[in-house]
Amino acid sequence: xxITKYAAPVVFYPLAGKLIPWFAWATAITxxxxxxxxxxxxxxxxxxxxxxxxxxxxVPSAWMSMLVYVVMATAGAVALAWKTRLSEMLxxxxxxxxxSFTLIALITGSIWGKPMWGTYWVWDARLTSELVLLFLYxxxxxxxxxxxxxxxxxxxxxxxxxxxxxxxxxxHFSVEWWNTLHQPASVSKISxxxxxxxxxxxxxxxxxxxxxxxxxxxxxxxxxxxLIRERHKSWIADIIGTKP
Amino acid sequence: xxxxxxxxxxxxxxxxxxxxDIRLAARRxxxxxxxxxxxxxxxxxxxxxxxPEPNQLQLMAPGVIWVxxxxxxxxxxxxxxxxxxxxxxxxxxVLAPQPLTLIIFAxxxxxxxxxxxxxxxxxxxxxxxxxxxxxMIYISFLTLxxxxxxxxxxxxxxxxxxxxxRGGGVLVSLLVLPLYTPVLIFGAGAISAxxxxxxxxxxxxxxxxxxxxxxxxxxxxxxxxxxxxxx
Numbered sequence: 001x002x003i004t005k006y007a008a009p010v011v012f013y014p015l016a017g018k019l020i021p022w023f024a025w026a027t028a029i030t031x032x033x034x035x036x037x038x039x040x041x042x043x044x045x046x047x048x049x050x051x052x053x054x055x056x057x058x059v060p061s062a063w064m065s066m067l068v069y070v071v072m073a074t075a076g077a078v079a080l081a082w083k084t085r086l087s088e089m090l091x092x093x094x095x096x097x098x099x100s101f102t103l104i105a106l107i108t109g110s111i112w113g114k115p116m117w118g119t120y121w122v123w124d125a126r127l128t129s130e131l132v133l134l135f136l137y138x139x140x141x142x143x144x145x146x147x148x149x150x151x152x153x154x155x156x157x158x159x160x161x162x163x164x165x166x167x168x169x170x171x172h173f174s175v176e177w178w179n180t181l182h183q184p185a186s187v188s189k190i191s192x193x194x195x196x197x198x199x200x201x202x203x204x205x206x207x208x209x210x211x212x213x214x215x216x217x218x219x220x221x222x223x224x225x226x227l228i229r230e231r232h233k234s235w236i237a238d239i240i241g242t243k244p
Numbered sequence: 245x246x247x248x249x250x251x252x253x254x255x256x257x258x259x260x261x262x263x264x265d266i267r268l269a270a271r272r273x274x275x276x277x278x279x280x281x282x283x284x285x286x287x288x289x290x291x292x293x294x295x296p297e298p299n300q301l302q303l304m305a306p307g308v309i310w311v312x313x314x315x316x317x318x319x320x321x322x323x324x325x326x327x328x329x330x331x332x333x334x335x336x337x338v339l340a341p342q343p344l345t346l347i348i349f350a351x352x353x354x355x356x357x358x359x360x361x362x363x364x365x366x367x368x369x370x371x372x373x374x375x376x377x378x379x380m381i382y383i384s385f386l387t388l389x390x391x392x393x394x395x396x397x398x399x400x401x402x403x404x405x406x407x408x409x410r411g412g413g414v415l416v417s418l419l420v421l422p423l424y425t426p427v428l429i430f431g432a433g434a435i436s437a438x439x440x441x442x443x444x445x446x447x448x449x450x451x452x453x454x455x456x457x458x459x460x461x462x463x464x465x466x467x468x469x470x471x472x473x474x475x
Binding site for chain 1: 264382398401405406409410415418421422423425426429430433450454457461465467469472473474
């Protein structure tokens with residue numbers, strides 16, 4: 001089977017339309033299960049009390065904020081190398097979603113920080129690198145918004161995303177050596193995570209829900225992007241039912 | 245007849261472009277001087293804002309000098325490509341048979357010679373305003389001489405991406421300043437470390453590593469960005 005045929009917007013558009021409801025329902029169910037387990041069933045933390053429960057939103061969005069940037073940069077690299085329109089649209093669609101995840105991670109983190117550290121904001125390494133990540137997303141979107149030709153915009157933004165993706169680890173380690181207060185990651189050790197299963201499961205289910213949400217949101221945004229970019233093509237007119 | 249062969253070797257072209265950029269800048273010297281004046285003014289504003297207490301100024305000096313250097317470099321980035329773009333010479337440069345990466349590298353080198361190097365030379369003057377000790381000034385000199393080329397190299401990518409865009413000046417700061425954070429951290433960190441009696445070697449080594457990395461990759465990225473912008 002030749003999967004590259006799905007890269008053609010004319011094939012992708014109806015396929016994405018069929019997939020979106022499935023992803024949307026899977027997102028709704030997974031998030032419902034994960035949030036109920038996390039917010040009501042998981043035991044109270046002996047040290048942090050109830051306020052730790054914001055973790056079930058905070059940690060998956062922080063994971064997603066980085067994953068989305070990598071997806072965006074990869075799509076950008078593919079777009080630069082093969083000049084494929086669909087990967088340009090994927091990179092474009094990723095940016096606002098990723099920026100939102102980053103913002104959610106920052107806001108939930110600062111709400112969590114108030115009871116735990118006694119302050120909404122500290123210049124800790126992870127907070128700072130997450131903030132810089134938000135700036136990188138904003139720069140990506142600003143660059144794309146200020147170029148009128150969508151193809152040039154996508155390629156310029158792709159170069160920026162690639163430069164950013166090389167810089168993210170450097171920024172991360174530089175601020176880590178600069179200042180550290182944030183607790184170390186608890187789930188990075190797959191074999192023996194330092195988190196109890198009763199809390200780990202809701203977290204992982206929520207993380208799965210966030211991934212599904214990302215897929216749903218990106219597919220919707222990509223379909224919109226297809227409509228905007230291909231609006232002068234005849235197949236779009238056939239779909240919408242207006243003859244140009 | 246002295247029918248001299250035109251100089252088309254890689255390095256003679258790069259050298260010619262470097263000399264050309266320096267000469268052009270010399271003819272429009274305010275373009276070169278403005279970022280330097282900006283650097284001095286920004287640093288002079290800090291004592292007025294936070295008070296003239298010498299110890300406090302000394303504590304803040306590394307960060308202030310480095311932030312001012314970042315901003316001064318940033319406002320000078322516009323000069324890198326925009327003039328060539330407006331006159332059309334950038335298109336001719338892109339059409340040249342020599343690799344664009346090398347040509348862009350020559351332009352970046354000229355930019356550093358006109359912006360980074362004068363900042364390094366000017367720094368001791370403002371460092372004394374900020375009550376820095378001789379040792380601190382020496383370390384500042386080292387960090388700036390390693391760090392300012394990184395600012396020009398990374399900045400060139402941002403400048404190339406925003407060629408010919410409306411509001412390019414503000415946009416370039418959005419693109420470039422987040423990428424400057426590691427340079428700021430290690431640059432100011434080295435000076436602060438030495439002021440507190442620690443060795444600045446680790447910070448300086450990391451700055452050197454960043455310089456090696458950006459020397460390797462930034463000209464390629466900037467050349468690709470120039471191509472995209474001129475499409």
